[in-house]
Each structure stands twice: as structure tokens, then as C-alpha cells.
Amino acid sequence: MAKKPVRTISGVTPLTVVLKPRKCNHGTCIYCPGGEFVPQSYTDKSPAIMRAMALKYDPFEQVKSRLDTLEKMGHPTDKIELIILGGTFLQYDLDYQYGYIKACFDALNDKKSKNLEEAKKLNEKSRHRCVAMCIENRPDNCSDEEVKRMLEFGCTRVEIGIQILDDEIYKKIKRGHTVKDVVDATKRLKDAGFKVGYHVMPGLPYSNPGKDIRLFKKIYSDDRFRPDQLKIYPCQIVDDSPLASMYKKINYEPYNEAQTREIINKIMDIIPEYCRVMRVMREIPKEKMAFDPVRIDLRKDVEQKIRDSGRKISEIRMREIGFALSRTSSKRGQGGEIGFNIDVDKNIKLKVVRYKASGGEEYFLEIVNKDNILFGLLRLRIFDEDLSKSSTSPTTASYKVNGKTQNELSVNASKNSRAKRVKHAIVRELHVYGQALALGAEGKLGQHTGLGKWLMGEAERIVLKNKIEELKVISGVGVREYYHKMGYRLEGSYMVKKF
Ligand code: SF4
Known part of the structure; x- marks a missing residue:
């Protein structure tokens, strides 16, 4: 411990x-x-x-x-x-x-x-x-x-x-x-x-x-x-x-x-x-x-x-599995502190909360049990970019280079402008909760139990449903290998998968 x-x-x-x-x-x-x-x-x-x-x-x-x-x-x-x-x-x-x-x-x-x-x-x-x-x-x-x-x-x-x-x-x-x-x-x-x-x-x-x-x-x-x-x-x-x-x-x-x-x-x-x-x-x-x-x-x-x-x-934080369990008992070994041994309901399900934010659509994917204890989460953002507006946005610039035609959704919003709207999808966070485990260690609950892949799979499904042909992930440098194994490739600062 x-x-x-x-x-x-x-x-x-x-x-x-x-x-x-x-x-x-x-x-x-x-x-x-x-x-x-x-x-x-x-x-x-x-x-x-x-x-x-x-x-x-x-x-x-x-x-x-x-x-x-x-x-x-x-x-x-x-x-x-x-x-x-x-x-x-x-x-x-x-x-x-x-x-x-x-x-x-x-x-x-x-x-x-x-x-x-x-x-x-x-x-x-x-x-x-x-x-x-x-x-x-x-x-x-x-x-x-x-x-x-x-x-x-x-x-x-x-x-x-x-x-x-x-x-x-x-x-x-x-x-x-x-x-x-x-x-x-x-x-x-x-x-x-x-x-x-x-x-x-x-x-x-x-x-x-x-x-x-x-x-x-x-x-x-x-x-x-x-x-x-x-x-x-x-x-x-x-x-x-x-x-x-x-x-x-x-x-x-x-x-x-x-x-x-x-x-x-x-x-x-x-x-x-x-x-x-x-x-x-x-x-x-x-x-x-x-x-x-x-x-x-x-x-x-x-x-x-x-x-x-x-x-x-x-x-x-109050719903994360680690913190939720740490408060259920004050005795170690009975699920107290950080133990994962208590009888937590392991029937988990996926919940998707959708909300608008900063001109985009956020999909907040959670893996929870019936008590709403949180095992993992993913933040997927889908937003439109108006290519008719000159922008020096780095994300914009890289999107223009990398995904110029394939994500194009519609052309023309008004008669006077030649607006081209491009739809983007980006995973802003993937997090599986529980005590940090060493890389390669076997997980019991939370980390290293396949929840990350489940969440990514659901995010990809939403992206395909929205007819977007690539998904970007902002990834810490040390997690690139993880996404690489799931078919993502490094493009600029992002790990990217094309569909
Ligand atoms: S660090 Fe700078 S910006 Fe932040 S509170 Fe202090 S003075 Fe303000």
C-alpha cells in the first residue's frame, strides 16, 4: 500500500x-x-x-x-x-x-x-x-x-x-x-x-x-x-x-x-x-x-x-470508484481507504450525456453501476468549423491540411458567403478510474480491464453515426502507444483514426 x-x-x-x-x-x-x-x-x-x-x-x-x-x-x-x-x-x-x-x-x-x-x-x-x-x-x-x-x-x-x-x-x-x-x-x-x-x-x-x-x-x-x-x-x-x-x-x-x-x-x-x-x-x-x-x-x-x-x-470525483469506495468504510481491508474488496455492484453499463458547449456538441460517456459509481469516462466533442472564415487556429490549420475534403459536410450557408462547414470529432479525455496500476499490471476494477476500449468503441460508433470520417484524440505523449494499438496514427499533435 x-x-x-x-x-x-x-x-x-x-x-x-x-x-x-x-x-x-x-x-x-x-x-x-x-x-x-x-x-x-x-x-x-x-x-x-x-x-x-x-x-x-x-x-x-x-x-x-x-x-x-x-x-x-x-x-x-x-x-x-x-x-x-x-x-x-x-x-x-x-x-x-x-x-x-x-x-x-x-x-x-x-x-x-x-x-x-x-x-x-x-x-x-x-x-x-x-x-x-x-x-x-x-x-x-x-x-x-x-x-x-x-x-x-x-x-x-x-x-x-x-x-x-x-x-x-x-x-x-x-x-x-x-x-x-x-x-x-x-x-x-x-x-x-x-x-x-x-x-x-x-x-x-x-x-x-x-x-x-x-x-x-x-x-x-x-x-x-x-x-x-x-x-x-x-x-x-x-x-x-x-x-x-x-x-x-x-x-x-x-x-x-x-x-x-x-x-x-x-x-x-x-x-x-x-x-x-x-x-x-x-x-x-x-x-x-x-x-x-x-x-x-x-x-x-x-x-x-x-x-x-x-x-x-x-x-x-464523489462518484469515482476509488473515492466512492474509500469513503464506504473507515477500515482498511474492508473496502476502506483504497481497497477494492468490498461488495461493490459490478454490473456496469454505459451512460451517454449529451450537452451543448462552446458552439459544439459534447458527448459525455460514462461507465457506471446502478449506484452511479463511476468506473470510466470519455469526452467526445463534435463541432463544425467554418472554413470560409480565415483562421489561424492551429487545429484549424492542421484540419485543413489533413482532413480538407473528406470531412466536408455542406457547402454554402448563405448566398453572400462561400461558407464551407467541416465537422470534426475529437476525444478530449479518456479516463478509467481506480488506483493507478503499473503498465502491464492486471486490473481488478477500473484500470486495465478493457473499459478504455469499450469507451473508445462507443465514441467511434457515435462518430460514424454522425458521418464523420476521422476521429482525433488528444493524447499524452506516453499514451500514444495505447492508441496506436487501436489503429490510431500520429498526425501533428493528435492520434487519428480514419474510417
Ligand atoms: S498568477 Fe498572475 S494571473 Fe494568476 S492570479 Fe496571480 S497575478 Fe493574477
């Missing part, structure tokens, strides 16, 4: 690397800490930052050191999700960005490559494969060119801070972007196949609980948003942030623990079944807070109360 097994309970082993300190281009959002020697939005007392500082923020050394620690803790390190933290990566100079990603792959490969392409190629068969990569970003740093660059890095998930969907508040808290930037970024990222995570921030200055909930509902009721994942970071006053020196002047107080609990409780009821809450509360040490800090593990309380009350929650 691994120490802290919850880290790998969702099927992959996360490995966090931190960027060197740098101020964001637009200035500083008023709640954001950070200093000369600390990456923006973090404090020098956070464990991940302290580790990175000790290694002078060197990406190669950070990956090596984390691999070593994870192995010592008993976690499998075959399937790594690389998470890049600190500031806004896409704003660093280009050499730094490319060098950083290459160094991470080099460390996973245990070999220095000549360039990023070679490093990625090597990683396809490396012992430590990068099966997913997450970049934290801003909505106004998701231009076509930036989206293309993230694909080139091997990124599969992009998290953007949206905090609250309100332009007035954005101005007052000095976010430096607009709601329209959120709308545009969400669409570009989804069309390129990324999983999209939002960071939301209840309790900001100039908001209140009613407004927070009203605008939170909009995230799902308005189909221009609808993220796949969420991080809920209630606003707190942190030392070294502009807010720490101005909160008295603007008469601001953050939500206390009871208010925070209440708001998170309400939020949990709103989140639909296609969205996963990745985290609640920032890990900011209490000595860095101006007010009594809210407990970092507040989520546990909220979730326990939900379970005790029997309330049905749709959100993904």
Missing part, C-alpha cells in the same frame, strides 16, 4: 513542477501573493515551492527528485501527469518555455535529448511516461498561436482562472481580462481537444454570497462556458498580496469558515455530472494569512455531510 494513496487514486500519478518567479504581464491581481523570489500566486511556505526553491527551480532536478520521492512512497511512476505551476507559463520567454518542457521530458526519460520532439518521441516508450500534462494559464493567453504551442508541448489539460464571470469585478480586482476572453479561450481550448479547468474564487471583494451563487450557476447554464473541471479557491487575504495592504481601506473581509462551508455546499449541488472538482481551498500556510484561515481540508467535511444526508451529488 502506497503512503498517501489518495494521490494516485484517480489512475495517474501527478508530479508537480514549479516555474521560476516572474511577474505576470498585466500586473498583479489584487488577491495574488508572490514576490521577487517566489512564483506569482504562491508563497515561500508552500511545500511545492520550498522544494522547487531548494532546487533553484531547475525543471530537470525537480522531476528527478519528485520521481525519487514518489517511488520511495510506493506510488507507481509509470504514468505521470505533469503539472506546471506558478505564474503564467505562456508569458515566459519562448526559449524558457521550450527548454522547460524538454527538461521535464529528459528527466522522465533519464536521457538528454537533442530537442523537444526527440524527447517526446523517447517518452512514448520510457519507463516514466507522461500520460497527461496540465498548464495553468490565463484566459487571455489562449490565442490560436498559444493553443498550438501548448499542443506542441504535449499538454492535454489547461486550467484558466476565471474567478467570477463579471467584467466590473474583473476591473476592480485588476484581472486584466474580460468575460469575453473566458468565452473565447474556452472554445479554442475545447476545439483543440484540451480538457478545460476553471479556477473560481467565491468571496472576492465587490461580490457577496448571492452574487457568487448567481454567477456560479451561469458557468453551467450558459453553454459558452461549461468547463470539465473546477478548482474552488475562496478568496483569502494573503501576505505579500496587494489586498493585504488595501482590505481595510475598501472595508473588505473574506468569508469565514461557516460562510465558506455554506457556499461550497451550495456549489456542489449545482455542478453537473460532466464536471470534476479537482480541489477546494488553496494550500496557503496559516502564518501567511491576515485573517483566521479557513481549514484547508474543509472539503472533507462538506463531502461527509453530503454523504451522511444521502444527498445525491452529480460531480465526478
Whole structure:
């Protein structure tokens, strides 16, 4: 049994690397800490930052050191999700960005490559494969060119801070972007196949609980948003942030623990079944807070109360097999913690939830049992592209080159335009849940039991039904081999199957 097994309970082993300190281009959002020697939005007392500082923020050394620690803790390190933290990566100079990603792959490969392409190629068969990569970003740093660059890095998930969907508040808290930037970024990222995570921030200055909930509902009721994942970071006053020196002047107080609990409780009821809450509360040490800090593990309380009350929650994480089982018993060996031994109903079925999002049609495929416990999921996006509009979109460009005629659906939308609409299908996520298993290990429930193939087969069926002749998959570099075995071939940054 691994120490802290919850880290790998969702099927992959996360490995966090931190960027060197740098101020964001637009200035500083008023709640954001950070200093000369600390990456923006973090404090020098956070464990991940302290580790990175000790290694002078060197990406190669950070990956090596984390691999070593994870192995010592008993976690499998075959399937790594690389998470890049600190500031806004896409704003660093280009050499730094490319060098950083290459160094991470080099460390996973245990070999220095000549360039990023070679490093990625090597990683396809490396012992430590990068099966997913997450970049934290801003909505106004998701231009076509930036989206293309993230694909080139091997990124599969992009998290953007949206905090609250309100332009007035954005101005007052000095976010430096607009709601329209959120709308545009969400669409570009989804069309390129990324999983999209939002960071939301209840309790900001100039908001209140009613407004927070009203605008939170909009995230799902308005189909221009609808993220796949969420991080809920209630606003707190942190030392070294502009807010720490101005909160008295603007008469601001953050939500206390009871208010925070209440708001998170309400939020949990709103989140639909296609969205996963990745985290609640920032890990900011209490000595860095101006007010009594809210407990970092507040989520546990909220979730326990939900379970005790029997309330049905749709959100993904509470339904995942690993987490669902880990809460069914407090004793190990009886299904408690991470055990898969309890009598879980193994009669599983496929469920398809269809919804509109960012100008496309999302098919959310889930494998669940009768209690709605989730064993695996797949996100398939089908969307039209108007080729008459000149676009520099990287996805657009590659589609034009690779799938120019075969996917063409209809020509001409209006008399005055020569619109050519092309329909695309892309798998944005395939995930089978359960404790991460080593590559090649035999699975009992969840991973390595053929659920991934089942989900892909269903996605292909939907694509054929829609008369689309190819399916693209955004795939972590380390998962390409898996898709290769299913008949997919590498084209640009995607694994592609033609029908
Ligand atoms: S964009 Fe993020 S990292 Fe940059 S100042 Fe704002 S909160 Fe901090």
C-alpha cells in the first residue's frame, strides 16, 4: 500500500513542477501573493515551492527528485501527469518555455535529448511516461498561436482562472481580462481537444454570497462556458498580496469558515455530472494569512455531510470508484481507504450525456453501476468549423491540411458567403478510474480491464453515426502507444483514426 494513496487514486500519478518567479504581464491581481523570489500566486511556505526553491527551480532536478520521492512512497511512476505551476507559463520567454518542457521530458526519460520532439518521441516508450500534462494559464493567453504551442508541448489539460464571470469585478480586482476572453479561450481550448479547468474564487471583494451563487450557476447554464473541471479557491487575504495592504481601506473581509462551508455546499449541488472538482481551498500556510484561515481540508467535511444526508451529488470525483469506495468504510481491508474488496455492484453499463458547449456538441460517456459509481469516462466533442472564415487556429490549420475534403459536410450557408462547414470529432479525455496500476499490471476494477476500449468503441460508433470520417484524440505523449494499438496514427499533435 502506497503512503498517501489518495494521490494516485484517480489512475495517474501527478508530479508537480514549479516555474521560476516572474511577474505576470498585466500586473498583479489584487488577491495574488508572490514576490521577487517566489512564483506569482504562491508563497515561500508552500511545500511545492520550498522544494522547487531548494532546487533553484531547475525543471530537470525537480522531476528527478519528485520521481525519487514518489517511488520511495510506493506510488507507481509509470504514468505521470505533469503539472506546471506558478505564474503564467505562456508569458515566459519562448526559449524558457521550450527548454522547460524538454527538461521535464529528459528527466522522465533519464536521457538528454537533442530537442523537444526527440524527447517526446523517447517518452512514448520510457519507463516514466507522461500520460497527461496540465498548464495553468490565463484566459487571455489562449490565442490560436498559444493553443498550438501548448499542443506542441504535449499538454492535454489547461486550467484558466476565471474567478467570477463579471467584467466590473474583473476591473476592480485588476484581472486584466474580460468575460469575453473566458468565452473565447474556452472554445479554442475545447476545439483543440484540451480538457478545460476553471479556477473560481467565491468571496472576492465587490461580490457577496448571492452574487457568487448567481454567477456560479451561469458557468453551467450558459453553454459558452461549461468547463470539465473546477478548482474552488475562496478568496483569502494573503501576505505579500496587494489586498493585504488595501482590505481595510475598501472595508473588505473574506468569508469565514461557516460562510465558506455554506457556499461550497451550495456549489456542489449545482455542478453537473460532466464536471470534476479537482480541489477546494488553496494550500496557503496559516502564518501567511491576515485573517483566521479557513481549514484547508474543509472539503472533507462538506463531502461527509453530503454523504451522511444521502444527498445525491452529480460531480465526478464523489462518484469515482476509488473515492466512492474509500469513503464506504473507515477500515482498511474492508473496502476502506483504497481497497477494492468490498461488495461493490459490478454490473456496469454505459451512460451517454449529451450537452451543448462552446458552439459544439459534447458527448459525455460514462461507465457506471446502478449506484452511479463511476468506473470510466470519455469526452467526445463534435463541432463544425467554418472554413470560409480565415483562421489561424492551429487545429484549424492542421484540419485543413489533413482532413480538407473528406470531412466536408455542406457547402454554402448563405448566398453572400462561400461558407464551407467541416465537422470534426475529437476525444478530449479518456479516463478509467481506480488506483493507478503499473503498465502491464492486471486490473481488478477500473484500470486495465478493457473499459478504455469499450469507451473508445462507443465514441467511434457515435462518430460514424454522425458521418464523420476521422476521429482525433488528444493524447499524452506516453499514451500514444495505447492508441496506436487501436489503429490510431500520429498526425501533428493528435492520434487519428480514419474510417
Ligand atoms: S494571473 Fe494568476 S498568477 Fe498572475 S497575478 Fe493574477 S492570479 Fe496571480
